[in-house]
Amino acid sequence: MLQLLDISVTFNEGTLDEKKALNNINLELAEGEFVTVIGGNGAGKSTLMNVISGVLTPDIGDVYINKRQVTFLPEYKRAAYIGRVFQDPMAGTAPSMTIEENLAMAYARNKKRKLKLGVTKKRKELFKEYLATLNLGLEDRLNAKVGLLSGGERQALSLLMATFTEPDILLLDEHTAALDPSRAELVTKLTEEIVRKFELTTLMVTHNMQQALDLGDRLFMMDAGEIIFDVEGTEKQHLTINDLLEEFRKRRGVQFEDDRSVLG
């Protein structure tokens, strides 16, 4: 479904600030595979997401979605196949527009936008059905401006908007990091339900190692622009946080420096 070949990204090449953010990344995700991604600050996780979504063009290497080469396809065109939820709850929705209008925009993702009404009676019913699955009562607030929702509600809505058109690939970049623990748990639960229901090919970045172990079929550990550990199946199921730290030490010869990533 998703394939990356020899991807490298360097920022500010040839200057003092030169930074190799991705170093020769190769990966292949099968259809419906759910991968969690961990790694310290600056490991290159967001850069990886940006290369896949087309926000960044890699220096070298190619991106394939569904066997189709999309390396140079602009972000907005690629977005027809890719659902994304950002870390910032403000980023994934249009605050001055209503819930139903936001959903209508997400609904038009993989279609050509026309001069037809975005919110129709029929679509309203559909939106209500989808919103009801969130169990947040948003189905009764179709005409509320999204800017009035709490961060957790907005993030749940963003998740729904990113997924209900069943994109080929779902990218989640620390999408629960800005929420309080109970809200984060709710959005995590919703994520798992939705990913399983639509069988979405998913990459989910998290700083919560326990979460990375509990969720998904496969796990990547990133450091210094490389995927240093790739584990799946039963091997992943039996993994513990200590195993992860041990793997990191073995491969890098140092402790996992980022305290934050050990928490949780």
Place this chain on the structure above:
Amino acid sequence: MFISVFGAIESGIIYAIMALGVYFSFRVLDFPDLTVDGSFVTGAAVAAIGMLNGVPAILATLLGALAGFIAGCITGILHTKGKINPLLSGILMMIALYSINLRIMGTPNISLRNVSTVWVQLQSLWEKTGIDQALNGLLAAIGFARTPSTWAIVFAMIIVVAIIKILVDYYLKTEVGLALRATGDNKQMIRSFSANTDTLIIIGIGLSNGLVALSGALIAQYSGFADIGAGIGLIIIGLASVIIGEALFGTKTIARTTLAVISGAIIYRIVVVIALRANFLETGDMRLITAVLVIIALVTPMYIQGRREKARRLKKREALAQQKKAEGV
């Protein structure tokens, strides 16, 4: 007095189209576009030259609007493809248009006195209806000494502006319109839902300036001349209309906001006309009056809100004090 207020309403409705254009760029797209000063005259210039060369008035007017649309698209391209900041893109286009308008017109001022404008044509049709006599008779009966020379413009413009308003309201609710609004609200988001924000901005600023130019073409025919300086400071008048309208009528829904903007444009004209009747003010003071109006419309709602909050808190404090006293603490 009545006649000048009537005139203010008449021109106010025509300027309302320009105000809708400014609403489109400033509010919907969140793009402070100064092209307006130039595109207003472009509309007037193209329409005037067209009519002088025998193009039917309505067609010439629409060509004026088209010219404005193209000018706006270029501003949009400067910003999106040239990565020039929105304010600067607009200013550059405004400056360029000054020369272009002069080229189109050939001279700084074109008289339309002996031209068959849309209003002249409308008037000849309108006279057959006899509505003027009926309405003016009515006015005379209730004691007005002077009555308007024609009601045709007011009636025709109400219909035209209503149609434009309905089209704008509808457009902003279509799939394309929603994406356009989201472009002004959260670009990152709408791009992640597969919308080409560059194209949307270019079309949006184009449409905005198309409306402005249409207004310019109609105003030139209304006042009987096209003038190279007619657009100077116009953006502030457009903004004044938007801000006054929003402050008075609110922005709850799109339909309400566009109605507010149209009303704002008319109210602005009326206020200016009334202000200019004060003896110590001259025609040249109009820009100053406009600036003061905008400041009042911006500051007053905030001030009132602040007063309300203060009163509310004071009341709460007093209630608490009373209660404590009653408990004898």
